Amino acid sequence: MSNDLSRRTFLGRIWKLGIVLIGAAGAWTTWDLLQPLPTTGFGGKVRTIPPTAVPETGAVEVLAAKAHLVRIDGELIALSEKCTHLGCRVPYCESSNRFECPCHGSVYNRAGELLTGPSPRGLDRHPIEIGADGLVYIDTSTKIDGVSPGTITMEEPSPGDSCAVEGGH
Numbered sequence: 001m002s003n004d005l006s007r008r009t010f011l012g013r014i015w016k017l018g019i020v021l022i023g024a025a026g027a028w029t030t031w032d033l034l035q036p037l038p039t040t041g042f043g044g045k046v047r048t049i050p051p052t053a054v055p056e057t058g059a060v061e062v063l064a065a066k067a068h069l070v071r072i073d074g075e076l077i078a079l080s081e082k083c084t085h086l087g088c089r090v091p092y093c094e095s096s097n098r099f100e101c102p103c104h105g106s107v108y109n110r111a112g113e114l115l116t117g118p119s120p121r122g123l124d125r126h127p128i129e130i131g132a133d134g135l136v137y138i139d140t141s142t143k144i145d146g147v148s149p150g151t152i153t154m155e156e157p158s159p160g161d162s163c164a165v166e167g168g169h
Helices: 006-035
Strands: 045-048 059-060 067-074 075-080 098-099 114-116 129-130 136-139
Touching: 006 075, 075 129, 075 136
Parallel strands: none
Antiparallel strands: 045 136, 059 067, 067 075, 129 136
C-alpha cells in the first residue's frame, strides 16, 4: 500500500474541512447574535455626572434616563420624570422649588413626594450607583414605586411662584 494520497481523496478531505469550518463559523455567529446586548440608555444603566455636580437644592435633569437627580439630606436620588397620574413629563420648577405636572396639576416636592393633585403616589425612583469612573449611573431598568399620598418626609418652603399655566390640561 502506498502512503500517497490520491488527488480525489485529498480534495474530498479539503471540502469536508471547509464545510466543517463554515458550519463552525455559522454556529459562532448565531451564538453571538442570540446573546443579549448590554443595555445603555433608557431601559438600562445610564451614565450621568459626578455626584459633586448635583446641588444641595434644585434638580439636575438627565434626558437619557428620563429622570432627575436630586440631593436630599446628602443622599442622591434619581426621580422618574414620568407623572404617576397619566404619565406626563414632570419638569422641575426652579421658582417654586418643586416638580409640577403641566397636564393635570400634580405637584411634588424635591424628594418626589406628592403634595397636591390627582396622582396616586409620589414620583417613582430608580436605583443609582457610583461607577468606577466616579460618575453616577441610573438604573432605568428598575423602578421603585413612589411613596403613598400624605407621606411627607421633607418640608421645604416654596421660594416663589408656580411654573404651571393656569387652566392647562
